[in-house]
Amino acid sequence: MRTFSIVWVGAFVLAILVGCSANPYSKTNRDHKKQAREFARELKAFPQQHLDDTLINYGPYPVGTTNFSLRKPNYVILHHTAQNSVEHTLNTFTLPRTSVSSHYVIGKDGDIYQMLNDYYRGWHAGAGKWGNNTDLNSSSIGIELDNNGFEPFAELQMESLLELLKVLKERHSIPTANFIGHSDIAPSRKVDPNPTFPWGRLAEEGFGYWYDEIEANPKVVGDSIVPSEAIREIEIAGNEIHQGGSASDSIHLTIDPKLALRVIGYDVSDLDAAIKAFKLHFIQKDINSELTDEDLKILYNLYLKYL
Numbered sequence: 349m350r351t352f353s354i355v356w357v358g359a360f361v362l363a364i365l366v367g368c369s370a371n372p373y374s375k376t377n378r379d380h381k382k383q384a385r386e387f388a389r390e391l392k393a394f395p396q397q398h399l400d401d402t403l404i405n406y407g408p409y410p411v412g413t414t415n416f417s418l419r420k421p422n423y424v425i426l427h428h429t430a431q432n433s434v435e436h437t438l439n440t441f442t443l444p445r446t447s448v449s450s451h452y453v454i455g456k457d458g459d460i461y462q463m464l465n466d467y468y469r470g471w472h473a474g475a476g477k478w479g480n481n482t483d484l485n486s487s488s489i490g491i492e493l494d495n496n497g498f499e500p501f502a503e504l505q506m507e508s509l510l511e512l513l514k515v516l517k518e519r520h521s522i523p524t525a526n527f528i529g530h531s532d533i534a535p536s537r538k539v540d541p542n543p544t545f546p547w548g549r550l551a552e553e554g555f556g557y558w559y560d561e562i563e564a565n566p567k568v569v570g571d572s573i574v575p576s577e578a579i580r581e582i583e584i585a586g587n588e589i590h591q592g593g594s595a596s597d598s599i600h601l602t603i604d605p606k607l608a609l610r611v612i613g614y615d616v617s618d619l620d621a622a623i624k625a626f627k628l629h630f631i632q633k634d635i636n637s638e639l640t641d642e643d644l645k646i647l648y649n650l651y652l653k654y655l
């Protein structure tokens with residue numbers, strides 16, 4: 349009898365251990381499903397009239413349209429985790445008190461953990477602005493890359509990221525321009541992903557824009573006259589002019605960095621922070637609030653792509 353119960357206890361413990369090793373997050377997965385069921389109930393609520401809507405002059409009966417679908421994310425925002433392991437991040441994103449999450453987390457080994465359905469609102473962007481969009485959490489998918497904040501991004505991680513971006517871009521028809529970094533939307537608060545992040549490589553694959561190699565492949569065209577106190581002049585050599593012009597010609601362009609940054613999408617209410625964020629993404633060295641002539645050429649080249 350005693351042997352019998354020991355065997356049963358042993359089997360029970362083994363079952364728990366196997367269950368745990370299969371998925372250490374089975375408990376939080378159950379909590380996740382419970383929350384999702386509550387949101388599904390909210391989505392089904394129709395008509396959505398509440399007692400506090402008494403000032404709204406609704407018609408005499410609700411009319412549900414037959415033509416609709418789910419809202420889609422339109423941006424992808426990339427982050428580094430600034431933590432020391434992917435396990436650490438998965439744990440952080442399953443603790444209610446942290447109030448942070450992202451849709452995907454990618455380990456250095458290339459493993460992709462999906463933590464949230466693309467259609468839900470993750471908590472990764474926080475306060476920020478891009479163009480006139482001030483609720484990026486509602487319109488974006490967040491991807492966190494396991495990285496301590498300073499190191500280069502692992503090759504397997506980059507390969508997995510590119511595969512994932514391809515799927516997301518197709519699935520949700522996300523525009524090329526809308527693959528951006530956390531620092532882009534929150535210039536005064538965030539510095540991720542770190543300056544080693546290969547934005548140029550992403551742009552080659554159709555995720556975000558990158559500037560043309562100005563010396564080798566001139567694309568700077570025309571001139572831009574912007575009335576503002578902040579105008580800066582740049583001189584473009586003749587061989588950098590796209591149309592006409594001989595090698596000896598040069599053209600003066602006027603560029604308002606504030607306007608150009610705003611056209612790209614940056615929040616320029618703190619111009620120094622916006623310039624730093626721009627340099628973190630596109631220059632990736634000497635990340636300060638000074639724009640050199642070379643930086644201005646790159647800014648001009650990019651802003652034409654976003655126009």
Ligand SMILES: [Zn+2]
Binds near residue numbers: 472530
């Ligand atoms: Zn971030």
